Amino acid sequence: MKSFIETLNINNVKIFRKTVDTLQVNMGKLCNQACVHCHVEAGPKRTEIMNISVVQQILNLLRKKNNIKVVDITGGAPELNDNFKYFIKELRLLKLKIIDRCNLTVLHEKGQENTALFLAKNKVAITASLPCYTEQNVEKQRGRGVFIKSIESIKKLNKLGYGKGDKSLQLNLVYNPLGAYLPPDQASLEKEYKKFLKENFQIYFDNLLTLTNMPIKRFRHTLKRKGELESYKNLLFSNFNPEAAKNVMCKNLLSISWDGKIYDCDFNQMLEIPVANIYKNIFEINSFEEVSREIITKDHCFGCTAGAGSSCGGSLL
Numbered sequence: 001m002k003s004f005i006e007t008l009n010i011n012n013v014k015i016f017r018k019t020v021d022t023l024q025v026n027m028g029k030l031c032n033q034a035c036v037h038c039h040v041e042a043g044p045k046r047t048e049i050m051n052i053s054v055v056q057q058i059l060n061l062l063r064k065k066n067n068i069k070v071v072d073i074t075g076g077a078p079e080l081n082d083n084f085k086y087f088i089k090e091l092r093l094l095k096l097k098i099i100d101r102c103n104l105t106v107l108h109e110k111g112q113e114n115t116a117l118f119l120a121k122n123k124v125a126i127t128a129s130l131p132c133y134t135e136q137n138v139e140k141q142r143g144r145g146v147f148i149k150s151i152e153s154i155k156k157l158n159k160l161g162y163g164k165g166d167k168s169l170q171l172n173l174v175y176n177p178l179g180a181y182l183p184p185d186q187a188s189l190e191k192e193y194k195k196f197l198k199e200n201f202q203i204y205f206d207n208l209l210t211l212t213n214m215p216i217k218r219f220r221h222t223l224k225r226k227g228e229l230e231s232y233k234n235l236l237f238s239n240f241n242p243e244a245a246k247n248v249m250c251k252n253l254l255s256i257s258w259d260g261k262i263y264d265c266d267f268n269q270m271l272e273i274p275v276a277n278i279y280k281n282i283f284e285i286n287s288f289e290e291v292s293r294e295i296i297t298k299d300h301c302f303g304c305t306a307g308a309g310s311s312c313g314g315s316l317l
Contacts (some may be wrong), residue, residue, distance in 0.1 A: 002025060004301045011242040015251065017264075019291045022070040022253040024266060024312065025058060026050070027078040027087075028299045030108050033146065039270050042076040050258040055083045056284050058187065058256060059090050066288050072127075072253075072312060074101040074266065079115050088122050097177055098124045104153040116153070120160040126171040127209065127312075128154070133196045137178055154203045156239060163205040171204075176211040176312075180232040182307045183210035186315040209314030212236075212302040214267050236302035244283045244309025247316040250295050254288060264295045266312070273298065 007016065028049035031042035062068060071091050078084055078100065090100050100119060102177035107116055118125060128150075132138050135147040140179040154171070157163060173193065177183055190208035197203050213219050215232055223229040254275075260282045263269035274280040276294040285291070309316025 001234060002172075004297050004305075007237075008166050008239055008245065008297070011240075011245070013245045014241050015245065015248060015296055015297060016290070017226065018251050019067045019252050020252060020288055020291070022069050022072055022215050022249075023062070023068050023191045024056075024072040024074060024253055025087075025290070026074050026255070026257050026266065026269065027076065027081040027084060028149065029076045030080050031103070032074040032080070033077070033103055033110050035218075039214045039219060039267060040076060041218045041270075046076065047257050048240050049081055050083065050260075051217055052083050052261040054084075054256075054258070054282070055087050057260060059094075061282060061285070061288055062091075062094055062096070068288065070097045071100040072101065073077050073120060077103055077106040079106050079112055080109070085118060088118075088119050088124060092122050098122070099127055100124050101119075101127050101129075103129045104150040105155065106152045108149050116160060120162065120169060123168045125172070126162060127155065127172045127174060128205075130154075130173045130193075131176050132178065133193050134203065135181075140178060155199075155201070158204055163203070163228045165206065170206050170209060172207045172209055172314075173205045174209045174211055176213050179190050180213075180226075180228045180235065182308070183233065183315075185214060186308065188209040207314070209312075210308075210310070211312075211314065212306060212310035215269055216267060216300050233299075233302070238308040239306040240302060241307060241309060241317070244307070244316045245305040247309060247311075248301070248309035249313065249316075253312075254291060256282060261269060267300055267303070268298075271298070271300065285297065 029042045030039055030049055034043035064300035088098055102190045106112055130150055138147040157171055161169045193208050223232050251267045255266050257269050262275050262280055264275055273296050276292040279285050304310050
């Protein structure tokens, strides 16, 4: 199997950062779930949580001249960070689009009773995990009781106006495979999701995003334990798509970790592969425009470029 860089060269594909219009912020690895596919290895016992000084520095940089239009907040479960609501209120003042990557069940946690209403009042787009529309498959990946709680959370969000075509209250669901295979066609699967969820639960959402599981961290451990790691890596390699590679998310995105370090993407962050800059932390820069246009790629990048491609916004093609 050739390396990712060799494969790019053979296909005459160049990957470098253009205009940074999306800032993805990981507010910490604390989560109320511990899913088997999680590349963050998030869970209830994680102590890595973004503090207020990092939040303030991100806001300071965003207040300066830049091209960022979207702040994509992730975790863990970012809602569990005590600074989550403050961060969103400040971002609203900057008139930025805000995305909350929500696992849905967190809305059932103690102290989160008013979080859904808060998100709606602040026009925060929600990208929510629901890896299948059947209870058995969801609980196989995410744990017992997760499916019913997720359905109840979507119903609550629907009552607040989410998922019904209002662009200011977007609710997008995320599918990722249960095992070592590529996701199906995004548009076709979205139709299946919408039909099933409407007929069985009377719930609605705007778009379905299909993501490829990345063979790193917790999912890598699972594959290795099952003896499927090499075959999955070969699957990704054999399905490399140069057209998908031209559209990878890192070309217009920066990823900020809970401790303020700068990365090319969320996956590089979890592998602790920093940006090419001499400055690798938000406290060392005066502007996001100072970050190098060079993007560090490794063999895990086959996960974003296989088949129709995969990004935080779903399929790339």
